[in-house]
Structure formats: C-alpha cells, structure tokens
Amino acid sequence: MNDQTPVADAPLFNPFSPEFVRNPYPSFQLLRENQPLMKTPLGFWVASRYADVQLILKDKRFGKGFDERMKMRNGDDVFDNPVYANMRTWMLVQDPPDHSRLRGLVAKAFTARRIDALRPQIQKLVDELLDGVEGRNSMDFIHDFAYPLPVNVICDMLGIPPEDRGRFQTGSKISGRLIDPTPVSDDEMRQIQEGFEGQSAYFRELFARRRAEPQDDLTTVLVQAEEAGERLSEAELVGNVILLFGAGHETTVNLLGNGLFALLQNPDEYAKLRANPDLMPGAIEEMLRFDSSVQMTGRTAMEDVEINGVTIPKGEHVINLLGAANRDGAAFDDPESFQADRKDVRPTSFGGGIHFCLGAQLARVEADIAFCSLLERLPGLRLDAADAPDWRPTFTLRGLKSLPISWG
Ligand code: HEM
Structure with missing residues (x-):
C-alpha cells in the first residue's frame, strides 16, 4: 500500500449489511463524495465515480486476473471445485486471447440484426404472458411476467424445449451469489453445486442430441464449433x-x-410515457441507469496503475460500482431523480470495454416490447403493496423478490 492510499475507517462499502444491499445508494453518494477510489479493509478497491469506472473498464492495464484472484480468495485448490472449474471457462472471466476467441464464437448470434429479427417471437411471448393475466386486475409482476419472458427468450435461442424449462429454477436463482463480493457459504455452495450438476448433465445430453440432429439454434452453432477442432473445448x-x-x-x-418499480413510484413519469410511447427507448436507458440490475463488476490491475494521484498496485482487485457511477452528478443532472424523458442517458449498467455486455441489445429489445405492450394493454398500472417490496439478498445482481401490481 502506498502513502496516499485512502483506507476506509467507516464501512461505506459493506456488502455484508442487509441494509446496504437493500438500498446502497446513500453509501454510494458518500463514497463518490469522500472516497471515490478507496481501498477497503477487505483488501480490494472500490471505484464509484462515472469517469473512473469508465476508465478502468476500458483501460487495457486492467484485466480479469480470475485464476489468481480465485486462488487468493479460496486457496490453491479452488479449481478442484467443479463449480469454479466451470466458471473459469466463462468468457466473462477470461482475458485475451481466450476471451476474444470465446466471444467471437457467440457474438454472431447477438448482433443487432439477429436480435432485431427476434422481435416477432419476443412480441408473441409478451402477448401470451399478457393474455394469461387477461380478466384479472392484479399480478406479481416478477413471477407472472418479468421472470418467464427472458427465460423463454434465452431458452428459445439455445433451443431448450418448453417441457425442459422448469427444471433449473432453484439452481440458477442462488448461483448469482457466485459473483457477489462476499464469500459463498458452504450451504450456498452445496445448492449451487447441485444446480450446476443438473444443468451440466442436461446440457451434455442436449449437445449429444444436437450433434446427432443439428437444429437452427445457438447450441448447435456452438456444438459445431467444438466439433470443428481446437476453437472450443468441451x-x-x-x-x-x-x-x-x-x-x-x-x-x-x-x-x-x-x-x-421506478416508473410506478413516479406517476408523472408513467403518465409521460403513456402519452408518448416514442420516449420508450430513452426511458429504458433511464431505468438501467436509475436502478441497475447489475451493480458491480471487478477488474485486476495487470501493472501498477495511477488514477487521480492514487496508485493501484499490480495484482490488486478493483470493484467498479456501476450503480454508483450511474448516480454521479458529474455525469447526470439531478441524478437521484427518475426522468423518463432524460436526454442522452449513457448508463454504465452494461459495463464497457472488451467485456461490454453481449446481451445488451437483446435486453433492450425485450424491455422495449415488454413495456410498450404493458402500458398499452394494462392501463392504470399501480403498485399494489402497502409495504415496500422486498429485495433479493444478492448485491451484484439487484432485483425484487416480488412486485405486486394492479391495473384498471
Ligand atoms: C439488463 C440486462 C443485463 C445487464 C444489466 C447486463 C450487464 C452486464 C455487464 C455489466 C457485463 C460486463 C461485465 C464485466 O465487464 O465484467 C455483462 C457481460 C455479459 N453479459 Fe450481460 N447484462 C444483461 C443482460 C444479458 C443477457 C440477456 C445476456 C445473454 C443472454 C447477457 C450476456 C452477457 C455475457 C455473455 C457477458 C460477458 C461478455 C464478455 O465477457 O465479453 N447479458 N453483462
């Protein structure tokens, strides 16, 4: 640690605290204002300003350094655990050249043109979900709509048949803990491992089916890349x-x-959007900015890097607080307010640099179709719960357990 290294004396960044996980924004503000690039007592750094987060995500002197980081955190035998051994192959945690190779194989399925071609299929799924609540005047938005829509879209892309879709729910809900900054408990790891084993057995079987009988889906594309030679291991x-x-x-x-949730807490903004659906693409960027579903992503300094007079030594890890950067007053006017017609919103929610979210366009298109249809077909939408809805206990992936709404 060098002389100018600011170390927190009060835990401004405390992902162990349920209160912080429920509402991190007051701490984010204190961080941005007082310790924008801070070394925590846990040994890693935290970046909270928009400009610093952008810089770190795009600067080639930062990488993932996943293997070293995992060994430091969990011991040299960490990759004996099949879950971490699997995670180690994700493009998300790889550095070039492996990252570029893996991303290149999948990227073709996610180009703007390919995603736009999915619009009719996504509209059909949205229509079916809304048909399902027709005749009612309330639903749990998470359970009845927000969860089944993207799950069915990705299953369609991967070619997972409808009858197989319900079987992985528990496993995938807890696996979000793997990318949190707090350690995974033994009990959580047992559940994650169970889910992982089920998924991996299922996918191996699906790959065998696709080898025997190729289909027009992403799984077939990847299976064929693996079969073609050295480009992708099993x-x-x-x-x-x-x-x-x-x-x-x-x-x-x-x-x-x-x-x-943000929209319905701000009835004037909801009314603006109802009156002018052309605002929708910008409003979705504002939703991403205001309360990002991904709150952080890590990087490791591959050499000593100086930012604003502070040196992050080689090998040390930085947590980029995407949610904090999104509320930075230096980047956004009146950042704590939700404005459906905010102009030129450029949130950090999809990250930046070589790992920029591969599914960003897909997420935007799904949200566009979903919100346009919801606002049109369910007029008079409002929040239903007397109490504030409950947040899920994960920090990196921020979302509600349920969202009761009604209409009409
Ligand atoms: C609102 C929805 C989404 C958000 C906020 C989001 C956020 C992110 C972020 C922040 C990253 C970069 C992580 C980093 O820099 O380390 C990322 C990467 C990634 N995302 Fe998303 N994501 C979303 C939806 C999706 C969807 C729907 C898919 C695909 C089905 C997807 C697939 C990926 C992949 C494969 C990567 C890794 C890319 C790489 O490492 O090159 N995402 N996402």
Whole structure:
C-alpha cells in the first residue's frame, strides 16, 4: 500500500449489511463524495465515480486476473471445485486471447440484426404472458411476467424445449451469489453445486442430441464449433452455455422489475410515457441507469496503475460500482431523480470495454416490447403493496423478490 492510499475507517462499502444491499445508494453518494477510489479493509478497491469506472473498464492495464484472484480468495485448490472449474471457462472471466476467441464464437448470434429479427417471437411471448393475466386486475409482476419472458427468450435461442424449462429454477436463482463480493457459504455452495450438476448433465445430453440432429439454434452453432477442432473445448462449451443460460435468467428479469418499480413510484413519469410511447427507448436507458440490475463488476490491475494521484498496485482487485457511477452528478443532472424523458442517458449498467455486455441489445429489445405492450394493454398500472417490496439478498445482481401490481 502506498502513502496516499485512502483506507476506509467507516464501512461505506459493506456488502455484508442487509441494509446496504437493500438500498446502497446513500453509501454510494458518500463514497463518490469522500472516497471515490478507496481501498477497503477487505483488501480490494472500490471505484464509484462515472469517469473512473469508465476508465478502468476500458483501460487495457486492467484485466480479469480470475485464476489468481480465485486462488487468493479460496486457496490453491479452488479449481478442484467443479463449480469454479466451470466458471473459469466463462468468457466473462477470461482475458485475451481466450476471451476474444470465446466471444467471437457467440457474438454472431447477438448482433443487432439477429436480435432485431427476434422481435416477432419476443412480441408473441409478451402477448401470451399478457393474455394469461387477461380478466384479472392484479399480478406479481416478477413471477407472472418479468421472470418467464427472458427465460423463454434465452431458452428459445439455445433451443431448450418448453417441457425442459422448469427444471433449473432453484439452481440458477442462488448461483448469482457466485459473483457477489462476499464469500459463498458452504450451504450456498452445496445448492449451487447441485444446480450446476443438473444443468451440466442436461446440457451434455442436449449437445449429444444436437450433434446427432443439428437444429437452427445457438447450441448447435456452438456444438459445431467444438466439433470443428481446437476453437472450443468441451468444458468451454458447457461453461459458456451455462453462462448464457444464467445471464438470460438473472439480469433482464431485474431490468423489467426494477424499471417498472421506478416508473410506478413516479406517476408523472408513467403518465409521460403513456402519452408518448416514442420516449420508450430513452426511458429504458433511464431505468438501467436509475436502478441497475447489475451493480458491480471487478477488474485486476495487470501493472501498477495511477488514477487521480492514487496508485493501484499490480495484482490488486478493483470493484467498479456501476450503480454508483450511474448516480454521479458529474455525469447526470439531478441524478437521484427518475426522468423518463432524460436526454442522452449513457448508463454504465452494461459495463464497457472488451467485456461490454453481449446481451445488451437483446435486453433492450425485450424491455422495449415488454413495456410498450404493458402500458398499452394494462392501463392504470399501480403498485399494489402497502409495504415496500422486498429485495433479493444478492448485491451484484439487484432485483425484487416480488412486485405486486394492479391495473384498471
Ligand atoms: C439488463 C440486462 C443485463 C445487464 C444489466 C447486463 C450487464 C452486464 C455487464 C455489466 C457485463 C460486463 C461485465 C464485466 O465487464 O465484467 C455483462 C457481460 C455479459 N453479459 Fe450481460 N447484462 C444483461 C443482460 C444479458 C443477457 C440477456 C445476456 C445473454 C443472454 C447477457 C450476456 C452477457 C455475457 C455473455 C457477458 C460477458 C461478455 C464478455 O465477457 O465479453 N447479458 N453483462
């Protein structure tokens, strides 16, 4: 540690505290104002200002350094655990050249053109979900809409048949703990491992089916890449399909849930959007900014890096607080307010640099179709709960357990 290293004396960043996880924004403000680049007593750094977060995500002197970080945190034998061994193959935690190779194989399925071509299929799923609540005047938005929509979209893309879709729910809900900054307990790890084993056995079987009978789906594309030679190992194939499957379950759900929650807490903004649906794409960026479904992402300094007079030594880890950067007054006017018609919103919610979210366009299109249809078909939407809805206990993936709403 060098002389100018600011070390927190009060825990401004305390992911162990349920209160902080429920509402991190007051701490984020204190961090930005007082300790924008802070070394925590836990040994890692925390960046909270928009400009610093952007810089760290885009600067090639920072990488993932996943293997070293995991060994430091969990011991040299960490990769004997099949869950961490699987995670190690995800493009999300890889550095170039492996990252570029893995991302290149999947990226073709996520181009703006390919995603736009999914619009009719996504609209059909949205219509079916709304048909399902027709004749009612209330629902749990998370359970009845926000969860099934992205899950069915990613399952369609991967070619997972409808009858197989219900079987992984528990496993994937707890697996979000793997990317939290707090250690996973033995009990959580047991559950994650169980879920992981089920998924991995299922996908291996699906790969065998696709080898025998190729289909027009992403799983077939990846299986064929593996068969074609050295470009993708069997372990990487399993790992990255599990990553995509998990990303489809855990992120867009919360864009829809957190977004609708923000909108309905601000009836004037809801009215603006009802009156002018053309505002929708910008309003979705504002939803992403205001209460991001992904709150942080880590990087490791691959060499000593100086930022604003503070040196982050080689090998040390930085947590980039995407949610804090999104409320930085230096980047956004009146950042604590939700404004459906805010102009030129550029949230950090999808990250930046080489790991910029591969599913960003997919998430945007799903949200666009979902919110346009919801606002049109369910007029007079309002929050239903007398008490504030409860947040899930994960920090990195921020979302509501349920969101009771009614209409009409
Ligand atoms: C609102 C929804 C979403 C949010 C907020 C989100 C957020 C993010 C963020 C912040 C990253 C970068 C992590 C880093 O820099 O370390 C990321 C990467 C990634 N996301 Fe998303 N994501 C969303 C939806 C999706 C969806 C629907 C998919 C695919 C089905 C997806 C697939 C991925 C993948 C594969 C990566 C890794 C990319 C790489 O490492 O090159 N995401 N996402």
